[in-house]
Amino acid sequence: MRYLPKSPADREAMLKAIGLRSIDDLFAPIPTEYRLSRDLNIPRQMAESEIVDFFRQRSRENADGYASFLGAGAYFHYRPVIIDSLISRGEFLTAYTPYQAEISQGTLQSIFEFQTMICELTGMEVANASMYDGSTAAAEGVMMAVRLTGRRSVVVARSLHPEYREVLATYATHQGMPLTVAGFGGDGRLDLKELEKLITQETACVLVQSPNFFGTIEDVDAIAEIAHKHGAMLVVSIAEAVSLGIVEPPRQADVIAMEAQSFGVPLGFGGPYCGVIATREKYVRQMPGRLVGQTLDKQGKRGFVLTLATREQHIRREKATSNICTNQALVALMVNIFMAVYGKVGLKELAKQNLAKTAYAAGQFAKHGTVLFANSPRFNEFVVQTSEDPYAINSRLLGHKMIGGLPLKKFYPELGNAALWCCTELTPRSAIDTAVGLVAESERSVRSAKEEVEEVAR
């Protein structure tokens, strides 16, 4: 086996040194009746070339070379080449959690920079070293608010990513955290009147997403005012990090639970991604996850360490703020490099291109279908309602090597034949025009079919 650095002679010598005759003696503590006396029934040992071949074949069975209009919590943005050059360095790739600070300063300083940039972008005062993803970060953000307020119930926006809502429901079920869902109005934003009705003296927090699942930017000021008036906290989920380049961050939030995948992390069929929690300094001791802090060594030199560990499971056990241990460190490093590459000016320009492409696409679609929530500010996603079932439209698009918007029937049956479309800086105008053309064609044929039926009926 090519990963194992021992010759048969080495093994013999080692066994002899230990005073054993055979390897089997080492496994004597395992009761004989349970020892496996056969080979595992898994594929035989493969050469590297065969492994590469296997995965290339799998790649060909996947969508490759398709133009895609999918977003919905996973965004296709350009990834600068140097991200992979840098994260492939063994010193980052093959290091453990930086518990031994003296020989982990590289990872630690990088996380400190990551925490700083997340604070700059979100307008918060502290950010942690990462969470699993945006969905679990949102759930943990809510649990943080529950601990901080001593209240238990939660009002969740229906315009929050449906899968984030499902994850929160799983986390909340057994913790005695009743959830109520506040709907959205005709403008695609949280219905503030309904929120007023649902919020009570028992409400620990309100959880919204902005830009929300429909790409619409929520009126966070108004939501914050309502939440705070009732002594509840506001937790804001941000699933599309690039929006922070041009959309004012929810500074009135108490906790921000983010998904930073857009910042240089490959789509990767849904993971690994990079969740983050950011909040106010006064709440830091109720934060889940790791934190890196600046300090000095014995000679007075600046250095970084994992800090405030008394919140964490390895110290506090069942009284910890969360059970999280392993996080998404290497993915956070990708995010960190991405943020350094685009920086203060680039992020804004990048976000502007997303905005422009989306405004163009929404304008074109509006000529042939109905673009919902058209008067609300949006970032890079929009909902198109059609006469025809979006699944049918999408199968026609697939024939043109295009993946259309996400049909919303499964999550929002009340929206009928609606789909969530997304454009980023990587969506060429030609793809938008082709997609719009195909949708227009199908709308025309549905319309003429309908007219025909009506004519026959007459």
Place this chain on the structure above:
Amino acid sequence: MKHMTRKATCHVNQNEGLIFEKSSAGKAAWKLPPLDVPEVDTNKLLGASERKDLGNMPEVSEIEIIRHFTRLSTWNYAIDFGMYPLGSCTMKYNPRVNEAVARVEGIANGHPYQPEKISQGALRIMKSLSECLIEITGMDAITLQPAAGAHGEMTGLLMVRAYHQAQGNARKKILIPDSAHGTNPATAAMVSYAVENLKSDSRGMVDIASLEAQMNEDVAALMLTNPNTLGVFEQQIHKIADILHAKGGLLYMDGANMNALVGKVRPGDFGVDVMHLNLHKTFSTPHGGGGPGSGPVAIKKALEPFLPTPVLLTKADGTLGFDYNRPQSVGRVRAFYGNFGMFVRALAYIQANGPDGLRQTTEDAVLNANYIRKGLEGTYDLPYSTPTMHEVVFSDRLQAKKGVRTMDIAKRLIDYGFHPYTTAFPLIVPGALMIEPTESESKEEMDLFVEAMKSIADEVEEDPQTVLDAPHSTRVSRLDETAAARKPVLRWKPGN
């Protein structure tokens, strides 16, 4: 240094500030293509939601970013440099072909919501990995959704709870041995179970009499790490399972130490009902400075209805898809399907090994731990003489007489060119030195390690201050953690 180490020497190590300290207006590492649609008036589109300023985000050039992170990287120790004997962390070699195949275009850029018809490659990878892991563990079904070990524990306990609930009583508590990882009790609390400690016997195993006394109809499950954190295989495992099952309880196995078992024995065969695996330990996916991980949960048939949604299934036409219609499911634990990139790497690792390679891997891991035990026995105190599997736990009892504790020895080990072992854990061993070499170490590397550890033991006798002040060769000396926690500085600010 008493004996010059044969492994490490000094080399030039460059200073590097924070990225913000290199920033100045007008520098850039990015370039966007020309916009092919009309420019927009952002204020008109966004109104009050428009952001005007990005604060102190840096402005730097590409070469500066390359040098910045390259210099930072040289301040890290890593498996690629040498032995990383962190007990319970299984710091094994991270094969590079795993990285290559994870970056193949159609695999790296698949969107989680693209139609199933054009996701068959990704689904096939998930299916193949699932089948391998089910066979390796001897269980009946699996979910790949949990993002890390602790997340897997939560998922497993949610299924335990759902199982009991379906029988009419969710039960109240989880039994956890005193040698367990901190994540176990923290997880039980997240699923609203009370934690009851179970003590270990004189051999470091579960005390059967205590288990019998504590087991009753209130206990939902026992969370057991096997081999446990002492590196000891629970020899009475069948009895443990029987005691639990007789009272309707379930046996949860924390698979953190699965590297001692793969190909040699299967948890499903010795009575385990639910277990999680750590793909970033046993199955070679890189730790990356703390993650990403992946924590699949394998279960017995009786728990299958409760798997998180969606569940991978083979359709009538032979293609793969997801089943969302699972009324008894515990629900989702994460958006999408899990840390897919880690599934790719773990499957590539299993393929590179095959059944013979995996067995040899386990044998070498256990051989290595025993070789180190033999080499250091006598020099360091061995609190439990029970046979060692994949890791060995010593204590600092002998060195403590000179005022030197496990953390000091660990810090001194850095000067000898090694990453420290796990310190002060498990909690049942005061001053623990927990050493897990994994199969990735050659005899030569381990000989150097044993030599270094013996040399440190000599130093403790002759010049303990050298050890107490260690490390001496790193770019920073011991850092003031108390000050860091008392007055936390968690971000850079201009003028700092």
